[in-house]
Amino acid sequence: MSEGLKRDYQICEEIGRGRFGTVYRCFSSVSGTFFACKSIDKSLLSDSIDRECLEKEAKIMQIVSGNPNVLQIFDVYEDDNFLHMIFELCEGSDLYDRVSKRIFSESEAASVISPLMEAIAHCHRRGVAHRDIKPDNILFDSRNRLKLADFGSADCFHEGRMRGIVGTPYYVAPEVISGRDYNEKVDVWSAGVIMYIMLAGIPPFYGESAAEIFEAVLRGNLRFPTRIFHSVSPAAKDLLRRMLCKDVSRRFSAEQVLRHPWITNGGETGSMTDLT
Numbered sequence: 181m182s183e184g185l186k187r188d189y190q191i192c193e194e195i196g197r198g199r200f201g202t203v204y205r206c207f208s209s210v211s212g213t214f215f216a217c218k219s220i221d222k223s224l225l226s227d228s229i230d231r232e233c234l235e236k237e238a239k240i241m242q243i244v245s246g247n248p249n250v251l252q253i254f255d256v257y258e259d260d261n262f263l264h265m266i267f268e269l270c271e272g273s274d275l276y277d278r279v280s281k282r283i284f285s286e287s288e289a290a291s292v293i294s295p296l297m298e299a300i301a302h303c304h305r306r307g308v309a310h311r312d313i314k315p316d317n318i319l320f321d322s323r324n325r326l327k328l329a330d331f332g333s334a335d336c337f338h339e340g341r342m343r344g345i346v347g348t349p350y351y352v353a354p355e356v357i358s359g360r361d362y363n364e365k366v367d368v369w370s371a372g373v374i375m376y377i378m379l380a381g382i383p384p385f386y387g388e389s390a391a392e393i394f395e396a397v398l399r400g401n402l403r404f405p406t407r408i409f410h411s412v413s414p415a416a417k418d419l420l421r422r423m424l425c426k427d428v429s430r431r432f433s434a435e436q437v438l439r440h441p442w443i444t445n446g447g448e449t450g451s452m453t454d455l456t
């Protein structure tokens with residue numbers, strides 16, 4: 181373990197595991213606070229792309245720090261074998277657990293989508309596209325505040341063209357799959373998929389395998405089956421159409437999503453006129 185880490189933090193129990201790293205609860209006696217320490221075993225990084233992603237993750241998290249809805253990074257320690265990143269601790273269940281259990285009311289969904297879009301808009305203002313927005317990467321702290329996490333696939337879109345397939349099948353935007361250049365609006369698409377799943381309990385573009393899901397996403401045929409959507413407001417459907425719009429130039433930006441009435445009214449749309 182790195183000397184600096186041992187000096188500054190007391191490492192406690194394991195709280196999670198990813199492909200390359202283990203996450204531990206840790207304690208800083210200086211601040212008297214608990215944090216999360218993600219320790220990455222460098223020997224598990226098989227190629228230069230993995231190594232590049234890891235270095236980028238720490239760098240990008242520093243660029244996007246300072247927003248209450250983006251997971252804060254506090255320290256980075258490196259030795260020959262490990263890279264340790266100290267993050268704020270999120271002890272609540274993640275959004276994946278929450279969406280797997282039940283369908284959300286519109287106001288409950290808005291209370292998640294609104295801070296998520298605040299986090300995404302903040303990253304986009306700093307020139308960062310997250311590129312892997314999905315429920316597993318949306319954490320909640322002990323006060324139930326949303327924190328966007330896992331910038332391992334993120335990229336700085338001002339530094340050159342973005343290309344290459346990154347993301348997770350259900351959530352990935354069609355322009356990513358088609359292999360064209362794309363921009364930061366891929367994150368708005370993914371957030372739209374999350375909003376749809378929260379309100380409907382099923383994904384908007386479904387397939388039995390990754391290949392079938394990709395085909396469904398590429399078709400981009402957005403439907404609101406009456407049996408599921410009969411009680412969903414026109415405002416929510418209007419926003420979904422604008423987020424899950426295949427034409428990137430017409431797709432809303434994160435800032436536009438934040439100004440949409442469904443967001444500004446907190447999903448309370450009972451008295452609104454039909455937007456469709």
Ligand SMILES: Nc1ncnc2c1ncn2[C@@H]1O[C@H](COP(=O)(O)OP(=O)(O)OP(=O)(O)O)[C@@H](O)[C@H]1O
Nearest residue numbers: 195196197198199200201203216267268269270330
């Ligand atoms: N800041 C945090 N606070 C509390 N728990 C966390 C925190 N960050 C990650 N975890 C937990 O640790 C687990 C592993 O996280 P990690 O970021 O290493 O991997 P992952 O994102 O799940 O997977 P991969 O990196 O393989 O895509 C997560 O599923 C989560 O449960």
